[in-house]
Amino acid sequence: MTATRLAARMVEKPWGRRTLWPGFAPPQAGGAPIGEIWFEDPRPGRADPELLVKYLFTAEKLSIQVHPDDALAREMGLPRGKDEAWVVLGADPHATIGIGLREVLTEDELRAAALDGTIENRLDWRVVAPGDVFYSPAGTIHAIGAGITLVEIQQNCGTTFRFHDYGSARELHLKQAIAAADRVPYLAPHVGRELGRGRTLLAEGPAFVLERWTGEHDLALAAGAFWLVPLLGAGTIGDEKFEAGGVWFVEQGGRIIVGEASDLIIAYPGAEVMSTAPANPVRI
Numbered sequence: 001m002t003a004t005r006l007a008a009r010m011v012e013k014p015w016g017r018r019t020l021w022p023g024f025a026p027p028q029a030g031g032a033p034i035g036e037i038w039f040e041d042p043r044p045g046r047a048d049p050e051l052l053v054k055y056l057f058t059a060e061k062l063s064i065q066v067h068p069d070d071a072l073a074r075e076m077g078l079p080r081g082k083d084e085a086w087v088v089l090g091a092d093p094h095a096t097i098g099i100g101l102r103e104v105l106t107e108d109e110l111r112a113a114a115l116d117g118t119i120e121n122r123l124d125w126r127v128v129a130p131g132d133v134f135y136s137p138a139g140t141i142h143a144i145g146a147g148i149t150l151v152e153i154q155q156n157c158g159t160t161f162r163f164h165d166y167g168s169a170r171e172l173h174l175k176q177a178i179a180a181a182d183r184v185p186y187l188a189p190h191v192g193r194e195l196g197r198g199r200t201l202l203a204e205g206p207a208f209v210l211e212r213w214t215g216e217h218d219l220a221l222a223a224g225a226f227w228l229v230p231l232l233g234a235g236t237i238g239d240e241k242f243e244a245g246g247v248w249f250v251e252q253g254g255r256i257i258v259g260e261a262s263d264l265i266i267a268y269p270g271a272e273v274m275s276t277a278p279a280n281p282v283r284i
Contacts, residue, residue: 001254003228003240006039006053006247014168015060021089021149023245024055033059039247050080050269051208052156053227053247055149062144063165064098064119066181069138070207073157081138083207084154087265088132089231092147098123099134099142100186110183114163114174124186135190135203135210139182151229153267155207195273205271216260222275223253226268233262255279 010027013035018026020034027034037055067082086097102124105113113119123143136142141163144150161177162170190203198215217235227249234243235258242248257279258264268274 001238002251003237003242003254004041004043004249004251005240005242006249007042008246009038009040010034011036011038015058015062015146017057017059020057021055041249048079049156049249051227051267052154053229053267054152054154056086056144056152058144058146058148060146061166063160063162063168063170064114064123064141064143065160065162066141066177067138067157067161068159068176068180072138072180073159076159078157078159080155080157081207082155082157082159083135083137084152085133085135085203085208085210085267086144087151087153087202087210087212088128088130088148089151090130090149091128091132095128095147096125096145097128097134097142097148098125098145099136100124100140100182101184103185105183107178107183110163110178110181111174114172114177117164117166119164120166133192133202133210133212135188136186137182137189137207139180140186141181141183151231151265153208153210153227153229153265196276199276201273204273208267208269209271209273211266211274213258213262213264213266215262216258217262218255218257218279219276220255220279221250221253224268224274225249225251226266226274228256229265229267230258231263231265233259233264235259235262 012032016033016035039053069081073081161173203210230244238254
């Protein structure tokens with residue numbers, strides 16, 4: 001078992017913030033706003049991982065966009081498409097995420113709405129609150145609104161096609177976006193279900209599995225790779241200590257011990273739920 005603390009890289013974005021989530025230092029005085037923190041493997045020569053974990057901090061709405069699925073990505077010479085999931089940590093009153101369309105549109109209707117800006121009104125904008133979870137399959141038209149802090153787990157693909165960006169000078173990709181888009185309302189592909197005490201399955205493939213663990217645990221995890229995102233509390237994975245504010249990449253399973261105040265996200269590629277077994281009870 002190997003547990004590697006991933007390196008945090010702050011990414012400046014015009015829609016970002018200068019006040020971040022507890023545990024993250026703000027940018028230097030006068031510095032550009034930070035929109036994302038990416039967690040990357042610091043070991044040289046490592047192959048690109050299948051998943052990528054980010055924190056997002058929004059002060060403005062993000063562009064209306066879509067990502068390619070695996071089939072379209074392969075046509076483009078990319079290793080994979082981009083399913084993603086969002087776990088909302090904080091939200092201003094009335095903050096929203098636009099996900100899917102309010103009604104089915106033809107290609108011509110979608111193109112016209114993107115060109116004249118009315119696509120913003122065609123999205124299904126949903127008020128969000130801490131604890132909300134969305135799994136957004138590739139092809140879902142979406143936009144994250146202002147005033148939201150969330151953790152994003154995604155297939156490791158950097159390709160985004162923008163339909164609309166509220167008049168900014170950034171490039172749009174209308175032809176590619178229409179080709180990639182599912183022109184339909186969003187229907188959540190997963191419903192959360194309990195796997196055991198304090199262990200909730202949030203998403204079950206096909207690209208990755210997403211779990212949320214709360215409370216005290218002492219479990220042996222099956223061999224395999226997974227990403228560990230502690231939101232609250234602290235614990236150990238094997239001999240490695242972890243705490244909120246970091247992300248760990250774990251290979252070949254291992255024993256995980258966390259205290260009763262813990263709140264963890266665990267993500268791993270594929271569609272099969274990781275098996276676990278009770279370990280010797282140890283309190284921390």
